Amino acid sequence: MWTGTPLFPERASTMAGRVDALYFFLLAVAAFFSILIAGLIVTYAVKYRRRAPDAIGADIHGSLLLEIGWTDIPLLITLGIFVWGASVFCAMARPPDETLNIYVVGKQWMWKFQHRDGQREIDELHVPVGRAIKMIMTSEDVIHDFFVPAFRVKADVLPGRYTNVWFQPTKPGRYHLFCAEYCGTRHSGMIGEVVVMEPSEYQTWLSGGVPEGSLASAGAKLFADLACNTCHRPDAQGRGPVLEGLFGKSVTLQSGETAVVDEAYVRESILTPSAKIAAGFQPIMPTFQGLVTEEQLLELVEYVKSLNALPQVQPR
Secondary structure (H helix, E strand, O other): OOOOEEEEOOEOOOOOOHHHHHHHHHHHHHHHHHHHHHHHHHHHHHHHOOOOOOOOOOOOOHHHHHHHHHHHHHHHHHHHHHHHHHHHHHHHHOOOOEEEEEEEEEEEEEEEEEOOOOOOOEEEEEEOOOEEEEEEEEEEEOOEEEEEEEHHHEEEEOOOOEEEEEEEOOEEEEEEEEEEEOOOOOOHEEEEEEEEHHHHHHHHHHHOOOOOOHHHHHHHHHHHHHHHHHOOOOOOOOOOHHHHHOOEEEEEOOOOOEOOOOOOHHHHHHHOOOOOOOOOOOOOOOOOOOOHHHHHHHHHHHHHHHHOOOOOOOOO
């Protein structure tokens, strides 16, 4: 419907149709009641107007059935909108189990993308059609907002935190990417493109490769360069927890609480290691705040993730 106009961009993701259906339903409800109420106001103003200066209106007693109707019908409509909107929101907030993960760093005034295989892009993102794509996003400076109108996805990109958004493209093409949060004087120039390719073309693009290797391998090198491997040893003989097989698990903290080892937990443990101390360990890890960049943090996160695929060494 009106494809290509600024208000109605084309639909290019699995969620676009669901979002549009809810949006047009809201427009239809608003238009219906606006016309109904305005029409009744004009009709009654004409029909029951005062015809003589000294005329006195007759008493009108209320109708219980009418009052129940104008109370219950809007209630049912609003409840329906709530359930419909909640279902769309939950679908957008919960990515599928199998996704292609891509890391995003927002920076005044550019988008930096890192693929797990090591490819890096600025203001242009290549993805395969028909594959669920999960964006793991953070900001180097201020609040940005990742917005692709054709996919009907939009999410804040926050400094010091990881936020997620996912989409599944349905047709190849080039789609506009915007920052939808005012982030400075060149905010309007913080744009880019999402290039959706056929799977075979995407594999060809990936095969170009990068000399530095995958994100996990870059993280492994950085892990060694920072001497993290002296405390986090696979044989459990170090002064820090064993990282093999740890990502995605729940750990018990010194306070007795539990925490899930996800991207945010790994990030916090690197930058503010004393915030959550694992039970059985001392708060001796130094902070790496200011020593690693956002891109390097993502490399370390991906390296910790990759350790789940390694066989765990039993302590002696």
